[in-house]
Amino acid sequence: MTMTIHVDIVSAEASIYSGLAEMVYAPGEMGELGIAPRHAPLVTRLKPGEIRVDTGKEELDFFISGGILEVQPHVVTVLADTAIRADDLDEAKALEAKKRAEDALADKASDIDFAKAQAELAEAAAQLQAISRLRKAR
Amino acid sequence: MAVGKEIKTKIASVQSTQKITRAMEMVAASKMRKTQERVMAARPYAKKMSQVIRHLAQASSEYKHAYLSERDVKRVGVILISSDRGLCGGLNSNLFRKFVGQLKEWTDAGTEVAMASIGSKGEGFLGRLGGEVLGSVTHLGETPSIEDLIGVVKTMLTEYDEGKIDRFYIAHNDYVNTMTQSPEVVQLLPVYTAELEEELTHHWDYIYEPDAKDVLDQLLIRYIESLVYQGVLENNACEQAARMVAMKSASDNAGELIDELQLIYNKARQASITQELSEIVAGAAAV
Numbered sequence: 001m002t003m004t005i006h007v008d009i010v011s012a013e014a015s016i017y018s019g020l021a022e023m024v025y026a027p028g029e030m031g032e033l034g035i036a037p038r039h040a041p042l043v044t045r046l047k048p049g050e051i052r053v054d055t056g057k058e059e060l061d062f063f064i065s066g067g068i069l070e071v072q073p074h075v076v077t078v079l080a081d082t083a084i085r086a087d088d089l090d091e092a093k094a095l096e097a098k099k100r101a102e103d104a105l106a107d108k109a110s111d112i113d114f115a116k117a118q119a120e121l122a123e124a125a126a127q128l129q130a131i132s133r134l135r136k137a138r
Numbered sequence: 139m140a141v142g143k144e145i146k147t148k149i150a151s152v153q154s155t156q157k158i159t160r161a162m163e164m165v166a167a168s169k170m171r172k173t174q175e176r177v178m179a180a181r182p183y184a185k186k187m188s189q190v191i192r193h194l195a196q197a198s199s200e201y202k203h204a205y206l207s208e209r210d211v212k213r214v215g216v217i218l219i220s221s222d223r224g225l226c227g228g229l230n231s232n233l234f235r236k237f238v239g240q241l242k243e244w245t246d247a248g249t250e251v252a253m254a255s256i257g258s259k260g261e262g263f264l265g266r267l268g269g270e271v272l273g274s275v276t277h278l279g280e281t282p283s284i285e286d287l288i289g290v291v292k293t294m295l296t297e298y299d300e301g302k303i304d305r306f307y308i309a310h311n312d313y314v315n316t317m318t319q320s321p322e323v324v325q326l327l328p329v330y331t332a333e334l335e336e337e338l339t340h341h342w343d344y345i346y347e348p349d350a351k352d353v354l355d356q357l358l359i360r361y362i363e364s365l366v367y368q369g370v371l372e373n374n375a376c377e378q379a380a381r382m383v384a385m386k387s388a389s390d391n392a393g394e395l396i397d398e399l400q401l402i403y404n405k406a407r408q409a410s411i412t413q414e415l416s417e418i419v420a421g422a423a424a425v
Contacts, residue, residue: 010183012284012364013176030347043190044347045356068357070190070344077186079360082284093289094296097273101254101261 003037007053009062011080016062023054024076026069035071042071051078145403149396156392162225163385169280170316170378176281177313177371184364191329191361193344194354203351204299205358208328213250215272215294215303216240216323219310219369220260221377222277227384229311229319229376230259236321237309238267252303254290256370272297280374284367291363298327306362310369311376317383319376324369326362 004020024035027049046067053060067080195206218237220230244251253269255261258276265271273293278286297303306327311319346353 008182008186010186012180012183012360012367014179015182028347040345041343042345042347043194043353045353068190068353068360070186077190079183079187079190079357081360090288090292094273094292095289097254097275097289097293100276101271101274 002056004056005035005037005039006075007078008075009051009053009064009078009080011067011082013082016080017053017060019053020055021053021076022056025050025052025054026078027051027064028069033069035076038073039071039076041073042069044069046078046080142403142406145399145406149399149403152392152395152399156389156396159385159388159392163382163389166378166382166385170375170382173280173371173375173378174313177368177375180364180368180371184361184368187357187361187364191354191357194350194357203354203358205327205362206329209304211249211304213252213303214244214305214307215252215254215297216307216309217254217256217290217294217366217369218260218264219308219366219373220255220257220263221373222258222279223377224259225384226377226381229380230263232319233309233311233321234260234263236323240309240323252294252297254294256287256290256366257373278370282367282370282374284363287363287366287370291366295359295362308366308369310373313372313375313379316379319380326365329358329361 002022004022005024007017007019007021007024008015009017022037026033026035027047029045029047033044046064046069048065049063051062051064053062062080064078064080065082067078070077070079195203216237218233220233224230241251251269253264253271254273255264255271256275256278261274261276264274273290275286275290294303294306298306305325307323307325309321309323312322314320344350
């Protein structure tokens with residue numbers, strides 16, 4: 001009987017694959033990796049590419065757009081990114097978020113207006129109370 | 139019959155409102171199940187990640203990452219996660235109340251606050267509140283993807299990297315069950331080291347490629363993103379649950395209202411019949 005290693009491929013949005021394999025091939029940042037059972041503990045970043053899982057009977061392919069690979073003697077965990085990532089891309093997204101916020105608040109005061117916020121909340125609470133009182137009165 | 143025509147139309151209008159609220163209730167119920175499944179699906183990732191971080195934090199003790207160490211708190215960052223749409227009962231107001239309370243605590247202690255929002259209700263609220271807003275994202279829909287959140291999280295992480303904020307929180311609704319959603323303000327950075335320094339049974343170290351620092355950097359960023367993503371998913375599940383409950387009570391109230399109006403209508407009808415009868419009787423007696 002051949003030795004097997006447990007493989008978990010998860011992304012933030014879903015669990016993609018979980019099962020046993022005889023061999024796993026992954027696109028490590030420093031080069032392609034082949035992981036057999038009882039591999040030494042290893043952590044590496046992954047490049048976009050294909051992860052191949054050889055279960056002995058068949059070979060499964062998963063495309064990932066990067067992520068992190070963790071290897072322990074009997075478990076391989078792939079923490080896959082779902083989005084295509086690059087530093088400048090992240091930066092662009094951050095700027096976009098910032099711009100949105102600025103647009104939304106173009107002409108607002110800079111001090112936190114507790115009094116106003118609390119007044120608003122109190123008003124909402126009073127409305128709710130009034131509604132429930134009206135309902136009881138009927 | 140002219141009697142109670144207004145009441146009739148009133149009943150019809152309440153009935154059509156009830157139809158709408160009932161439909162919304164059922165839609166929310168089915169969406170709630172889906173959002174719950176999504177919360178469950180996202181859990182293994184964060185769990186695996188915290189395991190690896192725990193190992194790494196222990197293994198490479200000579201390298202202390204900024205995300206793992208406490209520093210003096212002069213300014214904090216917080217992302218307010220809210221729903222995009224209303225009609226979900228007191229869900230958002232409860233969260234905002236909790237958020238304002240926390241905000242007051244911070245400012246009273248002399249800590250500055252930088253804010254960002256996810257969801258249009260929160261964006262509107264922060265706009266009315268004033269203060270410093272660093273980023274915002276809205277309309278994530280029912281299937282939010284982590285890609286949409288990168289921007290907002292990145293602005294906060296950059297602030298943290300540059301030492302402009304010393305702690306990073308998210309405020310969101312925590313899904314307890316269908317009837318209960320509790321607003322929470324949770325600290326993400328620095329990562330709770332108490333949680334991480336749990337004793338391992340045996341000591342070993344990884345081989346790092348390219349090196350521990352790079353891997354830990356990326357891992358921690360992904361970890362924070364996944365926690366924010368979880369917060370968004372939880373908040374989504376809460377939104378659907380709260381909407382379902384709110385719409386159910388609206389339908390029930392509409393039902394009561396219809397019953398009452400029906401009673402008034404019947405009484406008016408009877409009164410008019412009685413009056414007509416007595417007029418006829420009086421007329422016959424006179425002849």
